[in-house]
Amino acid sequence: MLRAFSSCFLLFILTLITVPAAAGATEFVFNGFQAGGLILNGAAEIEVTGLLRLTNATNQEFSHAFYPTPFPFLNSSGEPSSFSTSFVFAIVPHYTEISSEGLAFAISPTPNLYSTLPSQFLGLFNLSSNGQPTNHIVAVELDTIENREFDDINDNHVGINLNSLTSVVAAPASYAQSSSLFRNLSLISSQTMRVWAEYDAKKMEFNVTLAPFSSPKPFLPLMSYTINLSSVLLSEMYVGFSSSTGAAAGSHYILGWSFSLNGREAELLASNLPSLLELPDDKKRKKAILFWFPVTIIVFLVMVLGSLFLVFKQRRRLAEAAEEWETEYGLQRLSYRDLHKATRGFSVENLLGNGGFGEVYKGVLSKSKQEIAVKRISHDSRQGMKEFIAEIATIGRLRHRNLVQLHGYTRSQGQLILVYDFMPNGSLDHYLFNRVEQSLTWTQRFNIIKGIAAGLLYLHEEWEQVVLHRDIKASNVLLDADFNGKLGDFGLARLHDRGSMAETTRVVGTLGYLAPELSRTGKSTTSSDVFAFGAFLLEVACGKKPVEFKTTGVELVLVDWVLEFMERGELIEARDRRLGNTFVVKEMEMVLSLGLMCSSPAAVARPRMRQVVQYLEGELSIPALTEEDLLIFHSGSMKKRLLGDASLSGSGDGTVAAIGSSGWDHGAGLSLFGR
């Protein structure tokens, strides 16, 4: 009897705990989440407090969390169902005020959106799937970055997306206080907010509403959009969230979520939701102070002693970290403490940028007052570190006025820190592509081109070993106080090889600068560097990126575009219009033709850097492209390759990895460390 009773009781408790739906149910509510309640992938995690954390403190990351059973979004006669959902979320950026992409509520045919991209793709789509009607994805995006290619309205908006990252309707994050007054909200404020998304299938009305969690539901939605969803929805679809971080990291949290098909979603219980941060209110705080004051003092003392101990230990540890082999290479090993101090503790104010390999900070050495740029790369593979430091040391021995000088390095806690000369005018791409007031004059541009050519010639032919750059592009060209160009980041592409993928060989470079043979052979050569240099010449002369993307796919392939001008006999018209009439016709024509010559799909047709410099200095004149050259161009058209090559997979910043077939053993004598 007692046993029967207790098992009954147990059953009762169990039914209480498993609130979310049994089969056939059409609604669920999560006031906080439990492990196992959702299908998670990527960085998504359910914390012990019941918070669903979609992304963590890693950048270029995406994640998905979907309800495990699908719902019939179309009924048997193919009519869409109505639905309503509401969820409470918070976006906590890693660096205050620096956006980390966004998150989206998504209705999807599958909970496993594996081949999608992070960053602006929100973990929902990739380059080729974006915009395709075969996606069958309905999403409500909370987007904190303005991506022009997707026609985003600003960097803080809510939008309805159908199969594409270009929203069908979007509005700045805000909520109605009266019919004429909308109050703005900042999505990245770490504040908890709530979204309602409701679709009435009869009226074909899709409403999205946003409000701070502490406010009641506004009587007016933020957006109301009329749409027949019958072609987007399928008879079985999953509901959930997709989220991504971009250049900067940030955490995207969901605190509670309620959903109903063909009905009104259940209310979320504010008191049952996990809390994001325990902020005591003022009353509690006063009481707390009385109690905590003596406790704080004791804790403080313990902490001071503790940190003294830690500092002492850390110093010893740092002193020990220099291994024997490191002293062999003779490159200056700087102290982590000095760099920490120089960059004011790697503070956000000192952050200059977030490159492909890591963050770059400005610093001032306290003793010499010398300005430096400090690149911090996280690198957790201990294996390969020795080889890499050897390479770094080799790079440190390179000296040329058109190369950014590496001064030294240090290692600390899985991070590799490189110290370079500080370049007050930043990177060249900023002047070419951003709509800055001050564009560069032709004289400056031509001077930069000649400088970079000289720097590359030094790497390829004038130093004791052949050094490949592997990632030549405008954003790797830095400008000193007098706008002289200097090549940066050389050799670092190899770190990427090592750190991220030990098994497969990856050719790392940037879309549009990768020579066609690279994706086949995986071997970088001086000739693939020349190819990238060609793309660089064209971007400097035309003020356009080598490949421009639009929602519909590839918008402009610069080589093909310039080629068309050449074939029409008006090559000079391809120039950057912002130059006006202040340019030298002969030089412009030469740079454009040289750019084409270096961009030849056939490696043998490209000049060597020695010749490139002779052309630029006017010691040789450039031969005209022959019929045969043109044929080669047309058969190897970059646009065709971009659209057709399945081995290309992109990531948010346009960095592309092509899987090659061979290992790191690059052609003899061609690689810096050819072994």
Ligand SMILES: *[C@@H]1O[C@H](CO)[C@@H](O)[C@H](O)[C@H]1NC(C)=O
């Ligand atoms: C974040 O999640 C990713 C993917 O699961 C994982 O590789 C990474 O180590 C996590 N980072 C942190 C800081 O937890």
Ligand SMILES: *[C@@H]1O[C@H](CO)[C@@H](O)[C@H](O)[C@H]1NC(C)=O
């Ligand atoms: C499907 O839904 C439509 C509109 O909601 C309704 O008129 C129709 O009767 C439904 N069909 C079936 C087979 O349930």
Ligand SMILES: *[C@@H]1O[C@H](CO)[C@@H](O)[C@H](O)[C@H]1NC(C)=O
């Ligand atoms: C893009 O996504 C689609 C659909 O999810 C997938 O079939 C395709 O393989 C993906 N493409 C790449 C290049 O990852």
Ligand SMILES: *[C@@H]1O[C@H](CO)[C@@H](O)[C@H](O)[C@H]1NC(C)=O
């Ligand atoms: C609210 O945000 C929009 C878009 O960012 C802006 O145009 C508007 O001026 C803001 N309104 C207020 C009151 O700040």
Ligand SMILES: *[C@@H]1O[C@H](CO)[C@@H](O)[C@H](O)[C@H]1NC(C)=O
């Ligand atoms: C959408 O908002 C409008 C305007 O407030 C309202 O009349 C309508 O009932 C809402 N529709 C849904 C599906 O919530």
Ligand SMILES: *[C@@H]1O[C@H](CO)[C@@H](O)[C@H](O)[C@H]1NC(C)=O
């Ligand atoms: C929605 O579109 C489908 C197919 O185009 C059509 O059969 C259906 O009648 C439309 N629904 C309404 C409510 O107009």
